[in-house]
Amino acid sequence: MEHIGEVIESSTKGYVAQSPKVGQSPSFGTFVKTDSTPVVYGLVYEIITQSSEPGRKPAAYDMSIDELKREQPQIFELLKTEFHVLTIAHAQSKEIKFTLSPLPPPIHSFVLECTDKEKKELSEQDFFLRTIMSSSNVPLDDLIISSLSNASKIRKNNDEYIVRMGKSLSRYFKDDYERLSSILRRIL
C-alpha cells in the first residue's frame, strides 16, 4: 500500500506527518496507521499547508491554480502539507488495543490509510469517541462527526451502528442535550 505521509514529529498522544505531495493529505477524520512496530492507529484532526521554509511566507498571485501551475511552478516545491494525528489505539501483534502506544512511532515512519477491516475494528466499540472527548486542542464535535460518518460509510450506513454510537454519545454528553443534538443532526 502506498504511504500517505511520513512522521516528522512524534509524541505519545499523537504525531505529525508530512504528505509526499503538497495538498495531498488524508481527509479530516480519516483512520490512519503507521508502518512501525507497534503500529499506532489514529485519526487525522488537523491539516496544514504552509511554506516549507520558516522565513518565507506565501503571498497572493491573483492567478487560478491552473495558471499558477503553468506560470509559477516553483511555488509548489516551496510548500508543504502536514497533518496531525490523534492516537486512538495501537497493535503490538495483530490484536488492536484501545490504549496509547507504549512508545510513540519513530520519526520518518510511513503513515498509511487503514484498511476497511481495520477501520471497522477501530470503530466497532465507542473507545475512539471516548479518546476524542478526552482530548484537548482538537476540534471535538467535528472530529466526532467526521470519524463517525467514515465509520458508518464502511458499514453502508447501518442504522443499528449509528443508534449504538448515538447512545454512547448521549452517555458522554449526559445533560448537554443541545450539543448532543447538534452532533447527531449533523451525522444523520
Next chain:
Amino acid sequence: MKIVGRANLNWKARFFYAFRVVFLLYFVTKLKRVIFSLAVLNFHLVKSQIDTMLGERKHFVDEFGVKIKLAQSELHNKSQDWEELSKKAQESKTSWLLAGISSALDIRSPLPERPPNYTAISSDGSQIFPDRHEVLPCYLINISSVVLHYGDNSGATISSDPYLFYNDEDRFTVWDGKKIPANSNVISHKRTLMEFERLLYLIKDNSDRENVISISDGTLILWNLEGTPADFKKSILEPFLDIMEEFRNKRIPLAGYISCPGSTDVVNTLRLGLCPEKVSYCNQCPYTELPELPCAPIEGLTDRNLFSTLLKQGEMSAVFRSSSKILESYGDHHIYFFYLNIGQEIARVEIPKWVAENADMLKLVHTLVYDQAKKGKGYPVAISESHEKAVVRGKDRNFFFDLVKESMVKADFNVSISRKGISKRVPGV
C-alpha cells in the same frame, strides 16, 4: 463615572503628570545613550560621517537633472553619426571602460511575444571558507540547481548539493608557479566554475525541452581574474570557456543578470563624445588646466540612470560590446550587454557574442529574462530560488564546524582549536 480632562486636573495631579513626562523623556535619552555605548561600533562617530556623506550627495542630486538632460541629448545626437563615435572609441585610450557600439545608441526594442512553453535554468553557489583557527583546514561549497518548466508539462526541480574539500589537491592551488593554500579569492573562482558546470549538467539533462534559457546571477565577465598569474587564470578561464562552447554547440542562450547595475560603459562612451579631441588619450589630456574637463558634465551618471529615462517597460536598449580587458581571452565568447526595463528597475543583461549576433536567440533572451523578472516581482525567479537554495548563513557555518568537531571527537581524534579561535568564542573581560 466622571471623566476628567488634563485641563481640569488639580495642581497635584498636574505636577505628577509633568513629573511623569519629564521622567519618561529622561529615561528615553538615557536608554539611547546606553544602547550607543554598548555597541562595539561607535555610532556617534558613524552618524556624523553619514551626515557629511548626505551633504555631499545632495550637491550631486541638485546637479543630477542637468546632467541627465545633457546625457539624453548626447545619446540622441551621437546616434545620428554613431559610426564616427564607434571609430573614435576604438582608437582612443581612456582611463574608463567604453561600450563598443555597433548600432545607434538610442535604439529601443519592444518586448517580443513570449513562447508559451519554456524552461529556465539557474544555479548559484555559496561557501564556508577554510579557517585555520578551526579544527581542520577544510572548506565547503554548496551548489544549487533550479529548473523551472513553464506552460504545458510545467514543473519545478529545486535542489542543492554540498561538496566538502579537504584533500591537498583542493586545499592548495598553483599560483604563479608556487603551491599556495586556497584562499577566499581562489575558492570563489572555483565556486563560480562549479556553478557553470552545474548549469551545463542541467542543460544536458533538459535537452529535449524547447526554448531553454540559462540565467545566472551577476556578470559573465570574470574581471577579477585580471591581475592573477597566468597559470591560475588559465585553470579557471579554460574550463569556463569550454562550458560556454558547449552552450553554443547546444544552441542554448546564456545570460548574466545584474540588478541595479552601477556600470557606466555607455555614459563613458558619451563622455568620449564630449571630448573635443579627434582621438582621445586620457593620459595626455590637454584640458587639465581648465576649471572643468570637457568630459566632466555627465560624470557621475550611471547607464541605469540614463536608460531609465529612455526605455519603457519591457523594452531593451541597443546591444553594446564590453571592453573589459579580461575579454581579450574570451575569443568567440566575448561578452556583450544590453539594458532592460523590467518595470521595477533597469537591469543589465550580459550575453556571449554568439547570442548577441543571433536575432532569434536575442529575442528569446529579451522576452524570457523579462518574464522571469516579472514572475519574481522585479527579480528573475530562477535566480532568486537558486540563491535561496544555495545560501549558507552564519549559523550554518558555526554548525558545520561544530559537526566536524563532534565527528572528530566521536572518532577519537585529537581536537584542538587555536587560542584565537577560543578567544573569539569566549571573549574575556
